[in-house]
Amino acid sequence: MLQSTPYPETASTRTKWIRALREPSSRPGAQSTPDTLVEQEMGPKGCLLETATIFLINRECPWTCVMCDLWKHTSLKPMSPGHAPAQLSSALRQLETASKQRLKQIKIYNSGSFFDTKAIHTADYMRIADSLSGYERVIVENHPKLSGKHISLFKELLDPQLEIAMGLEVADDPLLDKLNKRFSLEDYMTACEFLNAQRIAHRAFIMVQPPFTGQAEALSLCQRSVRFAFEQEASCVSLIPSRATTGAMHALKNQGNFVQPTIHTLESCFSHALQMNLGRVFVDLWDLEMFSECKVCFEPRRARLQQMNQFQKILPEIQCHMCHR
Numbered sequence: 220m221l222q223s224t225p226y227p228e229t230a231s232t233r234t235k236w237i238r239a240l241r242e243p244s245s246r247p248g249a250q251s252t253p254d255t256l257v258e259q260e261m262g263p264k265g266c267l268l269e270t271a272t273i274f275l276i277n278r279e280c281p282w283t284c285v286m287c288d289l290w291k292h293t294s295l296k297p298m299s300p301g302h303a304p305a306q307l308s309s310a311l312r313q314l315e316t317a318s319k320q321r322l323k324q325i326k327i328y329n330s331g332s333f334f335d336t337k338a339i340h341t342a343d344y345m346r347i348a349d350s351l352s353g354y355e356r357v358i359v360e361n362h363p364k365l366s367g368k369h370i371s372l373f374k375e376l377l378d379p380q381l382e383i384a385m386g387l388e389v390a391d392d393p394l395l396d397k398l399n400k401r402f403s404l405e406d407y408m409t410a411c412e413f414l415n416a417q418r419i420a421h422r423a424f425i426m427v428q429p430p431f432t433g434q435a436e437a438l439s440l441c442q443r444s445v446r447f448a449f450e451q452e453a454s455c456v457s458l459i460p461s462r463a464t465t466g467a468m469h470a471l472k473n474q475g476n477f478v479q480p481t482i483h484t485l486e487s488c489f490s491h492a493l494q495m496n497l498g499r500v501f502v503d504l505w506d507l508e509m510f511s512e513c514k515v516c517f518e519p520r521r522a523r524l525q526q527m528n529q530f531q532k533i534l535p536e537i538q539c540h541m542c543h544r
């Protein structure tokens with residue numbers, strides 16, 4: 220029923236609509252162990268950096284963006300002080316045992332904003348910072364509207380370089396509003412000015428073919444967003460293909476308000492973004508198979524994108540005898 224009601228016009232009614240369409244999901248408990256992964260990422264100096272990501276279990280993000288499924292990985296119970304550093308220490312121990320290579324860069328993602336003080340308590344900053352000494356670079360996620368004194372406080376305590384990852388999503392105010400992001404491009408620019416003044420690096424997440432747009436405009440919108448991010452002096456950008464992984468996104472899809480990008484759109488957006496030669500560009504390869512239309516050429520396409528991520532070079536296109544793409 221709700222599935223077919225039109226997408227609401229205002230932020231508060233949209234938030235209710237999005238939340239009401241959430242499918243039942245088993246949420247992790249506060250005591251669950253954080254997931255980790257290790258990958259290589261081209262660093263700002265042009266060297267491949269062994270990079271770990273830790274996905275802390277945290278409280279749910281207070282924003283409710285229409286495409287976001289990160290709430291599925293959050294705890295329904297509030298997090299008490301001491302919780303985040305304890306999770307971090309256990310994840311770091313796992314990583315040190317598992318990884319033979321010396322890790323240089325670490326991403327600490329908490330399914331929300333690191334500088335949401337109800338998620339990561341300021342009293343925990345010192346313990347967190349201490350446990351990260353020895354890394355060259357620490358990357359945390361944050362909403363642009365939470366840029367301020369807590370970032371400066373954490374930076375003062377931290378030995379490694381701090382980088383803030385922000386979901387820019389798309390450089391278009393009406394679309395940001397529809398996505399329920401609750402910030403404007405001006406807010407994003409203000410956040411970047413603050414970070415630039417403090418010499419804190421930032422990276423932007425950009426959605427490829429977000430809801431309320433079509434395949435025909437995906438490339439130009441992506442290029443506009445990439446240019447905007449680098450104009451704010453982003454250290455790099457990550458392209459994220461939009462997916463229907465929540466009830467709200469499925470409803471938008473059924474209403475004709477969302478069409479998932481194909482792997483070809485993603486390839487084209489990535490190549491063009493690299494061609495712009497404005498800085499490092501990465502593409503998110505998580506669950507890439509869901510964007511593929513052909514079993515024969517999926518693996519070569521995935522491998523090409525992975526190599527383009529690592530070497531920041533456009534590689535020859537894949538020609539497929541089966542799908543003729």
Ligand code: SF4
Pocket residue numbers: 280281282283284287288289330331332362386400
């Ligand atoms: S701000 Fe980020 S984490 Fe929070 S709901 Fe939006 S996309 Fe999800």
Ligand SMILES: [Zn+2]
Pocket residue numbers: 513514515516517539540541542543544
């Ligand atoms: Zn094919």
